[in-house]
Each structure stands twice: as C-alpha cells, then as structure tokens.
Amino acid sequence: MSFIRIVKPLPTSGSSTTPHSPNRFDGGKRRRLGEPMRFLLLAMIVFCGDLPASESGSNWSWHKQFPWVFSDAEQTWQYWRAGSDGNFYHWKSSDQSWYRFDESLETWLPVNDSGSNSAKEESAREETITTGILQLSLNHDGLTREYLLYVPSSYDGSEKLPLVFNFHGFGGDDFWHLSAANMTGIANQQNFFVIYPQGSLIEGYSHWNAAAPSSENKSSADDLGFVDAMISSVSSGYELDTDRIYACGYSNGGMFSYYLACQRSDKIAAIGSVAGTMLEDSYETGQPTRPVPMINLHGTADYVVPYTGGSGFTPISDVLNFWVEKNGANPIPTISNLTSGSSTIVENSVYSDSNGTSWVEHFKVVGGGHDWLDLDLNGSDTNSVLWDFFNRFDLNGPRTAP
Numbered sequence: 001m002s003f004i005r006i007v008k009p010l011p012t013s014g015s016s017t018t019p020h021s022p023n024r025f026d027g028g029k030r031r032r033l034g035e036p037m038r039f040l041l042l043a044m045i046v047f048c049g050d051l052p053a054s055e056s057g058s059n060w061s062w063h064k065q066f067p068w069v070f071s072d073a074e075q076t077w078q079y080w081r082a083g084s085d086g087n088f089y090h091w092k093s094s095d096q097s098w099y100r101f102d103e104s105l106e107t108w109l110p111v112n113d114s115g116s117n118s119a120k121e122e123s124a125r126e127e128t129i130t131t132g133i134l135q136l137s138l139n140h141d142g143l144t145r146e147y148l149l150y151v152p153s154s155y156d157g158s159e160k161l162p163l164v165f166n167f168h169g170f171g172g173d174d175f176w177h178l179s180a181a182n183m184t185g186i187a188n189q190q191n192f193f194v195i196y197p198q199g200s201l202i203e204g205y206s207h208w209n210a211a212a213p214s215s216e217n218k219s220s221a222d223d224l225g226f227v228d229a230m231i232s233s234v235s236s237g238y239e240l241d242t243d244r245i246y247a248c249g250y251s252n253g254g255m256f257s258y259y260l261a262c263q264r265s266d267k268i269a270a271i272g273s274v275a276g277t278m279l280e281d282s283y284e285t286g287q288p289t290r291p292v293p294m295i296n297l298h299g300t301a302d303y304v305v306p307y308t309g310g311s312g313f314t315p316i317s318d319v320l321n322f323w324v325e326k327n328g329a330n331p332i333p334t335i336s337n338l339t340s341g342s343s344t345i346v347e348n349s350v351y352s353d354s355n356g357t358s359w360v361e362h363f364k365v366v367g368g369g370h371d372w373l374d375l376d377l378n379g380s381d382t383n384s385v386l387w388d389f390f391n392r393f394d395l396n397g398p399r400t401a402p
Contacts, residue, residue, distance in 0.1 A: 131155055133184070140229045141222040147197040147230055148174050151238065152188045162192040162244035163234060164390065165227065165260075167253025169275075170218075171205050174198040181250060181274075181372045183383045190387060193238065195230060199223075199252075208249070208256035211281040223256065224263055231267065246390040248272035250372050251305060254296075255279055258319070261294070262286030270294070270393045272386045275370050277305055278314045283322060291327040291397065295361045295389040296320065297375070297382065299368020307364075320362055324351045327359035340365070341376045357398045361389055 099108040131151040137144050155161060164187070168177035174196040178184075183194045199206035200221035209217040227247075234240050247257045247268050254276020261271045265288035272295040278286070298316050300307050309315030314322075324331050333349035340346050344365065351360035363385070365373050375382045392399060 129155065129157055133178075136233070138229050138233055140226050143200070143221065145198065145200075145226050145229070146174065147195050148178060149234065150184050150187055150194040150196075152191050152193070154188065154191055155238070157239055160239045160241035162241050162246065162390075163195065163231075164192060164387070165195050165197065165230075165245075165247040165249075165257075167197060167208055167247070167249030167256050168199060168206070169249075169251035169253055170199075170207050172199070172250070172253070173206065177250065177253075181383065183387070186383050186387050190391070192244075192387075193234065193240070195234070197226065197230065208252050210252065210255035210259045211279045212285065214281055224260065227260060227264065228267075241394075242267070243394040243396065244269055244390075246270050246272070248274070248295075248386055248390075249276060251275045251370065255282075258282055258294075259286070261292040262288050265289050265292050266395075268292060269395050270390045272389065273297070274372055274382065274386075275299065275302055275305055277309065277316060278319050278322065280312050280314060283314045283318065286322070288326055290395075291359060292323070293327065293359050293389070293393045294323040295363075295386060297363040297365065297373050297385070299365040299370070299373060301367050302370045304370040316362070316364075320349070320351070320360060323360045327351075327353075329353050329359040333360075333362075338377055344368070346375065346377065358392075 098111040100111050101107075102109050131153050134149045134151065135146070136149055137146045139145070152161070164183060166177065166181055166183060168174060178196045187194050199208050200219055200223065205218065207218040209219060209221060209223045211217055213220065231240075231242070231245065235242060245268055247260050248254070248271060249257045251274075254273030255278065257271045257273055257276070258278045259282045261268050262282060270293040274297045277298075296316065296319065298305075298307055305313055307316050309318070321331065323329075329351040330353065331351070333351045336348045336350075338346040338348050344367065347364040347366065349362040349364070350358045351362075352358045363373075363375070365375070373382055375385060377385065380388070
C-alpha cells in the first residue's frame with residue numbers, strides 16, 4: 001500500500017484554481033489515463049502548488065478539505081483525516097475500519113475500541129453525507145461502468161438538487177474531461193450535482209453510441225441504459241430533483257446528448273452541445289415525446305466536426321431547425337453579436353415561442369476550433385452559459401422561479 005505522511009494542510013476546493021484547457025483527445029487513440037497522468041490531472045483540478053510527501057508517485061483527490069490517497073496495491077481510494085488529537089487517520093473501505101498513522105513505527109495501525117473518539121464521530125457523520133468528487137462504478141449490461149460524481153460542498157440532504165451530465169468526446173476520459181470542462185465551481189455556487197461518465201472501451205476507444213444500433217455506432221454498449229442506471233444510483237443515495245436532470249457534452253459527448261434527448265425526453269429536461277452535432281440517423285429518426293430545450297456552441301473553424309456538416313455529421317443549421325421545430329419555436333431567431341474576451345466574435349441566436357420562452361439557443365464562435373470552447377461573455381464562461389440555460393427549465397417546461 002502507498003503511504004504518504006501529510007506535513008501541511010491541503011487547501012480547500014474553494015481556494016484552488018483549475019487550469020482551463022481544451023480536451024485534445026477527441027478522435028485520438030486513447031484508453032483510460034495512466035496512473036501518473038491521473039495523479040497530475042487530479043492535482044491540477046484540486047490545488048496549485050506542491051504537497052510534500054514521502055512517495056511522489058501516489059495519487060491525490062480530495063473530500064472537502066481532507067485528502068484521499070490512491071493505493072496502487074489495493075486499487076482503491078483511501079480517505080485521510082487529521083483527528084483532533086493530533087494524529088492522522090484513514091478509512092479503509094475494504095474492512096470498514098479506521099487506521100491511525102504511528103509515527104514511531106512509520107506504519108498504520110487499526111484503531112481499537114479505545115481509539116480516537118473524534119475519528120469515530122467524524123466517520124459516522126461523513127458516512128452519512130459525502131461531498132466532493134467521488135469515483136464510482138456500477139454493473140450494467142455485463143460491463144463495469146465508471147463515472148465521477150461531484151456533490152457540492154453545501155449539500156446536506158435537506159433539499160433535492162438538480163443533476164447535470166457532462167459527456168467527454170471520442171477517445172476521451174472522465175478525469176481529463178473534468179479538467180477541460182470543470183463545472184464544479186458553478187455547481188458549488190448554484191448547488192447542483194455533476195456527473196462525468198466514462199464512455200465504453202469495449203471496441204478499443206472510449207466513446208458514446210449517439211444513434212440507434214447501426215453502423216454509425218462504435219459498439220453495442222447500452223449507453224442509454226447506463227444513464228438510466230446512474231440516475232437510479234444517484235437518486236437512491238442522494239436527494240435528486242428528477243424533474244431537473246440535464247445533459248451536455250463535448251463532440252461525441254454532445255452527439256450523445258442529442259440522442260439522449262430523443263430517447264429519454266421523459267427524463268432529460270434540457271440538453272447542451274459543445275463542438276458536437278447530430279448523427280444523420282439520429283437527425284432523421286429522432287422523435288422526442290416532449291419539447292426538449294437545446295443550447296448549442298460551435299466554432300466555425302472546427303475541422304473535426306465541421307460547422308457545415310459532412311461525413312455523416314449534420315450541419316449545425318439543420319440541427320437548429322430540428323430542435324426549433326420539435327420545440328415549437330419561431331424559426332426566425334433574435335440575433336446578437338457578442339465579443340468573447342477581447343476579440344473573438346460570437347453570434348448568439350435565440351429561438352423563442354409566442355410567449356417569449358427561448359427554447360433553442362446557439363452560440364456561433366467565429367474562428368472557434370474543436371474544443372470545449374472557452375467563452376468569456378461579460379464574465380460568463382461556457383459552463384455558466386450552459387447552466388444559465390438549463391436553469392430556466394424542468395421536465396414541465398419553463399420554470400416559474402429559476
């Protein structure tokens with residue numbers, strides 16, 4: 001087992017800075033990130049600066065202000081805590097026991113019945129409500145499927161919270177997508193859950209099946225059922241507002257969000273896509289059973305998923321028309337020219353109904369490439385733009401009090 005002796009406190013998640021970098025792996029030949037890369041990625045997500053440790057190869061995550069350490073030997077995350085008695089403790093899930101670090105022996109010893117009351121009391125409280133980034137898995141359709149669940153630090157179980165799914169691109173990774181499209185900040189501010197699922201690997205590349213079973217899909221993995229299973233799992237362990245479940249994604253993840261809206265319109269309140277489009281099969285056969293609000297962000301210089309379509313990819317103009325028709329909006333949009341940052345031109349098109357409800361919204365980023373578009377619209381980034389749109393709707397349509 002990998003042990004690290006903590007010699008200074010970790011900063012809280014609220015005080016950390018997350019570098020924002022585009023997901024470069026869409027279309028690449030990737031499986032899961034190797035453990036060294038996962039360590040680097042988690043460090044980027046959680047904090048800046050060095051954390052002195054006796055073994056530099058260990059991997060860190062966090063839970064509130066308390067660290068977790070990944071044991072390479074046991075292939076599991078171990079929870080660490082500083083007790084009020086000055087000792088360090090960790091929770092070992094395999095035998096449901098607390099261990100105390102003995103400095104003189106430089107090893108971990110099990111806490112007996114006369115051990116630290118503070119650790120036991122804290123354990124009981126933390127077992128009741130766990131917040132932060134959680135690495136979870138479930139069995140579905142004969143496969144072990146993994147996902148990251150972010151629980152906002154303010155969550156106490158007293159109210160039902162919304163949920164946002166954020167799907168990575170083709171060949172991507174849940175951890176890497178978390179770093180590129182990190183919604184944890186806005187989730188903390190606005191109090192909602194976020195799930196970063198891991199795409200299937202059974203055909204050699206991580207992916208999402210964004211159409212009905214056909215040659216357009218990458219495998220036979222049941223991704224729709226996986227989403228159903230994640231919703232069921234979260235709702236069984238947390239207070240989930242099932243009227244406010246949203247889905248968005250990057251590239252292939254955006255394509256899957258469109259397909260999800262067509263196939264699960266009874267569960268998904270609104271969707272968003274960044275650098276993604278509808279596959280031709282989904283575009284031609286998709287029949288959502290209710291209006292599903294849609295927001296789309298796409299760059300004109302995207303040469304992987306071209307703005308004008310091609311190679312089985314539906315042109316963005318046709319995608320907009322599809323959702324305008326399904327949602328009963330006016331096909332003539334209200335257009336505003338915006339500036340992202342100091343120079344990037346963004347054309348914002350809003351399609352509303354006769355009541356003024358904006359059911360479809362599009363951000364055309366002039367010169368934008370194939371990445372998680374890094375908008376800066378009067379202080380609002382891409383994550384904020386997506387959430388502000390989602391927050392206006394639930395399964396019943398426009399919310400009366402966003």
